[in-house]
Amino acid sequence: MTDAKLVSAARQGDQEAFKELVKRHEPRVAATVIGMLGNCAEAEDVGQETFIRLYKNMEKFRGESSLATYLTRIAINLSLNELKRRRRRGLLFYQKSPEEIYELPDTKANGQKNEDKEIVQRAIGKLESKFRAVVVLRLIDGYSAEETAKILHVPLGTVLSRLSRAQKKLKELLIPYYGDER
Amino acid sequence: MNKKAIDLLYRFFDDALTPEENEELNEALARSKELRDEKDRIVALRNEISASAAKSFRPFFAERVMHAITSATEAKNGLEKFFESLKLAFRRVAVVSATAILLLLVYNFVKSGDISITGAFGMSQETLVEVLESPFDATMEDLL
Numbered sequence A: 001m002t003d004a005k006l007v008s009a010a011r012q013g014d015q016e017a018f019k020e021l022v023k024r025h026e027p028r029v030a031a032t033v034i035g036m037l038g039n040c041a042e043a044e045d046v047g048q049e050t051f052i053r054l055y056k057n058m059e060k061f062r063g064e065s066s067l068a069t070y071l072t073r074i075a076i077n078l079s080l081n082e083l084k085r086r087r088r089r090g091l092l093f094y095q096k097s098p099e100e101i102y103e104l105p106d107t108k109a110n111g112q113k114n115e116d117k118e119i120v121q122r123a124i125g126k127l128e129s130k131f132r133a134v135v136v137l138r139l140i141d142g143y144s145a146e147e148t149a150k151i152l153h154v155p156l157g158t159v160l161s162r163l164s165r166a167q168k169k170l171k172e173l174l175i176p177y178y179g180d181e182r
Numbered sequence B: 001m002n003k004k005a006i007d008l009l010y011r012f013f014d015d016a017l018t019p020e021e022n023e024e025l026n027e028a029l030a031r032s033k034e035l036r037d038e039k040d041r042i043v044a045l046r047n048e049i050s051a052s053a054a055k056s057f058r059p060f061f062a063e064r065v066m067h068a069i070t071s072a073t074e075a076k077n078g079l080e081k082f083f084e085s086l087k088l089a090f091r092r093v094a095v096v097s098a099t100a101i102l103l104l105l106v107y108n109f110v111k112s113g114d115i116s117i118t119g120a121f122g123m124s125q126e127t128l129v130e131v132l133e134s135p136f137d138a139t140m141e142d143l144l
Helices: A003-011 A015-037 A041-056 A067-093 A113-125 A129-140 A145-152 A156-178 B003-014 B019-031 B033-051 B061-112 B117-121 B128-132 B135-143
Strands: none
Touching (some): A015 A041, A015 A067, A015 A113, A041 A067, A041 B061, A067 A145, A113 A129, A113 A156, A113 B033, A129 B033, A156 B033
């Protein structure tokens, strides 16, 4: 069944149709939110809130963009808000800075896939939120640079320069772990 | 490495370069091994980043979302019902109070036979002299 049909059924109160939408779009939302916030409890909360917002605004969804893009837009905005909240909490209660939260391990213990993933996620977490957002949308979610610019409401040139700076920073952060093997 | 060539290399992955820029980049790549290595590093980095994407939240995520939606809907309905019953209760109290006031007014009219504000509220009209010769003045005189 297409997204449009499921949305239409969910609008008429079909809970199973909405549940199917959640299952279908969970990977995209998880990639966005965990990419932005790391694998933590807040990420799951933001993921849930993304779908709750969709449920509440189902009538307003006119299908001008795909449902995946609509959800990504909600997820990225909620994630950016969460990062702002973290920063405020950090300022108020002297909590760890994002750089400290995403402390990279001293050495790469072994070449296991999950560990590689973890190291890359932590390196992404060390980026400023505006750089993180373009990396997540472009390199993880696979949106084009133009689509990324539209989702973030910034000019294309800004996306390109942020992408380039973010990749240079990530390369710097990851060289100790991978050296010249890449 | 040439800074312009590096910039072109980064843009190459995300932006369509003009034919001239493409040619310039290809020439630079052909000339410099360092630039070719940099390109390989960028490709590897981008692959590593896209492979790091999380695929899901904890198991039963959809069930938790549906539970959260049901709880929120029930809470909203509960709150709406509470305010509705509150409104109904206040309406009843308002109607009873208005009736009581009306009955009191009619009673006062009937008892005093006076159709005036004074009659309605069962108050006697006080003259200016009565107000000025208040018991308080008398007490003060006594005290002095």
